[in-house]
Amino acid sequence: MxxxxxxxxxxxxxxxxxxxxxxxxxxxxxxxxxxxxxxxxxxxxxxxxGIHLVYQVQTDEALKSRLQSMGNMIRSELKKEKIPVLRVRVPEEKTLEMTFLSESSADRAQKRIESDYRNLMFKQKKQDEGRSVLLFTIADTYAAEIKRNAVRQSIETLRSRVDQFGVTEPVIQQIGEERVLLQMPGVSDIAAVKRVVGSVAKLEFRLLHTSTSTSGRVMMKDSEGGSVAVEDEVLMTGDAVDDARVAFSTATHGAEVSLSLNSEGAKTFAKITGEHVGEQLAIILDGIVKSSPRINERIGGGKASISGSFGAKEAEELAVVLRAGALPAPLNVLEERMVxxxxxxxxxxxxxxxxxxxxxxxxxxxxxxxxxxxxxxxxxxxxxxxxxxxxxxxxxxxxxxxxxxxxxxxxxxxxxxxxxxxxxxxxxxxxxxxxxxxxxxxxxxxxxxxxxxxxxxxxxxxxxxxxxxxxxxxxxxxxxxxxxxxxxxxxxxxxxxxxxxxxxxxxxxxxx
Known part of the structure; x- marks a missing residue:
């Protein structure tokens, strides 16, 4: 050789x-x-x-949600400057509507918004039952960017949630502009996947509306289907949640989800509970009021919990989606197939x-x-x-x-x-x-x-x-x-x- x-x-x-x-x-x-x-x-x-799912990301809802968040942020900023905002809503796509008590307040707010929020463009000023209403819009390019980001964020959130299943080599990829393909080899429970992966998991903290006035009120449903009036101002969102785990409640003798808040969320939660002692704080998930405990004292330490009439499995699924974060928009199932x-x-x-x-x-x-x-x-x-x-x-x-x-x-x-x-x-x-x-x-x-x-x-x-x-x-x-x-x-x-x-x-x- x-x-x-x-x-x-x-x-x-x-x-x-x-x-x-x-x-x-x-x-x-x-x-x-x-x-x-x-x-x-x-x-x-x-x-x-395994499971084959094709989702449609409702990017129009993502756009409305983004505008609503911007409106709530502006409302909080104006409140510090003693400019009361009666109502913030998104009546249609790309339009933000803000209602003020007086015309002078509307004029001051308009100058501040045009100065600090360059993505918002003044559209119209009108009167509604003696109150001043400002309408703002956004450019088409900015709206398209929000929609693209919603799809990308949806894919990342889906990936985080799918990881909780321990699936080997899942396929999560964008199809076209607003569709997402999800394939999970070796998984057979398609109902559980749709509950955990497809739920929006939009978490909000609002005060219960106790006034007889309908101004600033939003009607929602509770876990049993009853109507609950809450304030239209969102005090804190799921972005403040750092971790979520299943725990056992000694009060209800059932499962609950214990929340650990991040540093910013802990400060916000302590401020909310300190300023609203004696009031009820509604914990809302995907538009459903899960619980509304009374605030007895200022709560520090960055801890909160969600309790309700759900079992251990539902509590675990809820903890999974809260850890992974909320979807930026609802998802519609266009195609589902079980192999x-x-x-x-x-x-x-x-x-x-x-x-x-x-x-x-x-x-x-x-x-x-x-x-x-x-x-x-x-x-x-x-x-x-x-x-x-x-x-x-x-x-x-x-x-x-x-x-x-x-x-x-x-x-x-x-x-x-x-x-x-x-x-x-x-x-x-x-x-x-x-x-x-x-x-x-x-x-x-x-x-x-x-x-x-x-x-x-x-x-x-x-x-x-x-x-x-x-x-x-x-x-x-x-x-x-x-x-x-x-x-x-x-x-x-x-x-x-x-x-x-x-x-x-x-x-x-x-x-x-």
């Missing part, structure tokens, strides 16, 4: 050992330590079964059968037509498939049904390179070249054609990856990895085998 052959052998052996190490968690998932260099090969939704594990197993079985059948039929033909050289090609093909699986495991990729199709296609494409090489070797032998000279010339002359064909295939796979989504990307990834492994196995590994083994034929210098 020459020095060059020995180096080739050690490279092939090293790659093979690395591939085995990467695939060990896939073959022995329970025996491998958690900190191993790779994770078990993940199966996509179509192979392992059973039985169907996934059948897909795996069919895919593996197709790959094995492809290897067998190609292998039989290659051995029959090219003799021992065909056997080298079969060994190269088998190693090719093994290395592709190892790369998927090393990169943490998810194997899907289109990925299995790409793997089967890789076998079919890889054999072309071996055919080119063997035919070149045959041609050199017919021209009178020696055994070693024929092998060297065969590989050298076939190399350019092999590289050219595989480069075009990689370009095609790249286009599929960057243009396509979901399953098409999975197919493109497996195909691209297969092409790279084809180059390595056909050009490097196969040549190493030719130099290691003589492969003598009956009437030829080499069995080909």
């Amino acid at each position: 020459g020095i060059d052959v020995r180096k080739r052998f050690f490279v092939v052996a090293g790659v093979l050992i690395a591939a085995v190490l990467f695939l060990l968690p896939t073959f022995f998932p329970k025996q491998m330590p958690a900190n191993w260099i790779s994770k078990p090969l993940s199966l996509g939704l179509d192979l392992s079964g 059973g594990p039985t169907l996934g197993k059948e897909s795996i079985k069919a895919g593996i059968t197709a790959i094995i059948a492809t290897l067998i039929f190609i292998g039989l033909f290659m051995v029959w037509y090219y003799k021992k050289s065909g056997l080298i090609a079969v060994m190269s093909l088998a190693l090719n498939v093994f290395l592709v699986m190892a790369c998927l495991s090393a990169f943490g990729a998810t194997l899907t049904l289109p990925g299995l199709a790409g793997l089967a296609l890789t076998v079919g494409m890889a054999v072309d390179s071996n055919v080119l090489i063997v035919e070149r070797i045959r041609e050199e032998l017919r021209n009178g070249a020696s055994r070693d000279a024929a092998v060297v010339a065969g590989f050298d002359r076939a190399l350019s054609a092999i590289i050219d064909s595989n480069i075009t295939e990689i370009l095609s796979a790249s286009i599929l990856y960057f243009v396509g989504t979901g399953a098409i990307r999975g197919f493109a990834v497996v195909t691209a990895i297969g092409i790279v492994m084809t180059l390595f196995c056909a050009v490097f590994v196969a040549r190493t085998f030719y130099e290691l083994f003589e492969l003598k034929g009956k009437d030829q210098l080499i069995s080909v």
Whole structure:
């Protein structure tokens, strides 16, 4: 064995050992330590079964919510300057309406808003039952930015909530402008997913409205369906929540959600409770008044709780969504699909059968037509498939049904390179070249054609990856990895085998 052959052998052996190490968690998932260099090969939704959901983000609601928040913020600022605001509402998209007691108050507020809030543009001033009303609007570009951010924030919030399920390799991606695709392999309880993942979880703290006047009042429902009057001013939101955990209430003898507030939230909550001792504070979730405890004293320490008529499971789900944060807008389910594990197993079985059948039929033909050289090609093909699986495991990729199709296609494409090489070797032998000279010339002359064909295939796979989504990307990834492994196995590994083994034929210098 020459020095060059020995180096080739050690490279092939090293790659093979690395591939085995990467695939060990896939073959022995329970025996491998958690900190191993790779994770078990993940199966996509179509192979392992699971949940497929397509959500529509109601970006118009996100825009209204953003304007309402801006209005509440302005109201708080104006209150410090002794400018009372009777009402803040968003009557229509891109319009903020603020009602003042007098025209002088409206004029002072208009100057302050135009000075400090450049995104708001003055639209109209009108009178309503003797009170001054200011209307502001926002630019189309700013509205479009709010909607884009709502979709991006929805995706991040969904990802945080899905992580609570412990799902391996979930798929969460944007489709078009306002749609989000969610796939959770291995999950079967679609109702629980929709409750936890799809709920807005908009948490608000408001005072109960005790005055007989309807001014500044908002009617909401409680947990039992009754009507509750609350103030239209939001004193604190879910942004103040740092953590949420399930606890047991000694007062109600049931489950409750204990809230830990962040530093800013703790200060705000202490101020609210200190200024409103003796009043009732409504804790509102998604427009439902969950509880309205009476404030007996100033509450410091940044702790609060939500209690109500819910069980431990509902409390845990509520804690999950509060920890992940509120969605910027409601989500509508446009499509829901459940893929059973039985169907996934059948897909795996069919895919593996197709790959094995492809290897067998190609292998039989290659051995029959090219003799021992065909056997080298079969060994190269088998190693090719093994290395592709190892790369998927090393990169943490998810194997899907289109990925299995790409793997089967890789076998079919890889054999072309071996055919080119063997035919070149045959041609050199017919021209009178020696055994070693024929092998060297065969590989050298076939190399350019092999590289050219595989480069075009990689370009095609790249286009599929960057243009396509979901399953098409999975197919493109497996195909691209297969092409790279084809180059390595056909050009490097196969040549190493030719130099290691003589492969003598009956009437030829080499069995080909």
